[in-house]
Amino acid sequence: MCFHYSLTIERTEIEIQLGVHFDDEWQPVHHANGFTFLQMPVITQTNPGAVQLFNWGLIPHWVKTKADADKLRAQTLNARSETVFEKPSFRSSITNQRCLVIADGFFEWMDFQKKKYPHYIYLKNGRLFCFAGIFSSWTDKETGEHINTFSILTTKANPTMARIHNSKERMPVIIPASLYKKWLSAKLSKAEIGSFFNPYPDAEIAAHTISNLVTSRNLNSNVEEVKMPFYYPELALLK
DNA sequence: CCAGACGTTGTT
DNA sequence: GTCTGG
DNA sequence: CCAGACGTTGTT
């Protein structure tokens, strides 16, 4: 799974690397906590030339009230790729409402002797990447407000992620750069969509432990330092 | 028929 | 131990 | 996901 990630590069750099327009205001985010349902940049199937800001936490179209939406979105930050075609919250989005969720790193915790050790995971080449996402547009009938939301697909962990995320052995689905266009193309069969649901190649990712600033209540975690390496002597026992 | 769920995980 | 809030 | 609470009352 993946409930915390980062996108720490500038808007113009995102435009250059992905060849898209990004017209909204944008400040790099060092720590996006899914449970705050913040707006993050995505590229949708329906508007593949543009980066848009959607709220993390998918609200299905059939939700009736804002209260129900708020309950559900805390549980739709991720969608299991194995069941995404069946689940009521996701099945109407996977066929024709896929998106790329732009990121440059994500956070997971290792369990060791009953303590949690946060890690930052990123590509060895240092570039941005895209999670496989699905999106939905929801209208609040009380206020008329439209909210565009997304969820990040998950799959089983590759060896590096299994070592880090040792309690659950899951990881987000990452789309290889060469397949961005295909993920966003219309008329993919169920099998073609399913062919994306693989762990990302182990050899291409890197990771290190970080301090617990990432979940600090008193300090602002949305700062550059959040992803800096932090050494835990007790973890040396693992190597 | 209506009411209620609709999700992610993991499991000393 | 388990739930809620962020 | 983690951090932090973990209660009483009554309720448009």
Next chain:
DNA sequence: GTCTGG
């Protein structure tokens, strides 16, 4: 909206 459980 659509399915499950009662």
